Amino acid sequence: MSQLLTDDEVATRLVDLPDWNRAEGDDPAITATYHLGDFAGALAFVNKVGAAAEEMNHHPDIDIRWDTVTLVLSTHSEGGLTNADFDLAGKIARLAEP
Numbered sequence: 708m709s710q711l712l713t714d715d716e717v718a719t720r721l722v723d724l725p726d727w728n729r730a731e732g733d734d735p736a737i738t739a740t741y742h743l744g745d746f747a748g749a750l751a752f753v754n755k756v757g758a759a760a761e762e763m764n765h766h767p768d769i770d771i772r773w774d775t776v777t778l779v780l781s782t783h784s785e786g787g788l789t790n791a792d793f794d795l796a797g798k799i800a801r802l803a804e805p
Contacts, residue, residue, distance in 0.1 A: 709782055709789035720793040726803065727796050735788050736781035737796060741803050742774055749776050752802065759798045765791045767799075 712720070721727055721737070730736035743749040749771050756778065760766045768779040778799060780792040 709785050709791055711782075711785055711787040711789060712793075717788055724793070724796050724800055726800055730779055730781075734781060735786075736779050737788065737792060738777065738779045739796065739799070740775060740777045743776060745774050746771075749774050752776055755802045756799055759802065760795060763791065763795055763798070765795050767795065 717729070717735075717737075721729070724737075724739075726739040726741070727737045728739070730738040741752065743752050753769055753771060753776055756767065756769065756776075765780075765782070770777040780796055781787065782789040782791055
């Protein structure tokens with residue numbers, strides 16, 4: 708089991724992930740939106756994210772809109788945010804770098 712992060716720990720971890728923010732809503736989550744230029748770029752990015760997620764056995768919610776990919780991370784089994792969410796967010800941020 709993963710330990711839930713406190714609000715202060717979440718805020719600290721977000722400092723190192725400028726593309727990521729707390730998701731709006733009642734459920735604790737973080738979210739990021741990436742603009743990939745076209746649909747093919749968005750699909751290629753999602754495939755890379757999927758491979759990283761499978762490697763970690765931790766899976767984001769993914770929304771694809773033509774050239775835009777929005778990701779939401781939360782550890783549903785724990786009911787909030789854990790280090791796994793931020794570890795995957797960091798991998799995703801690196802995948803998005805040009």
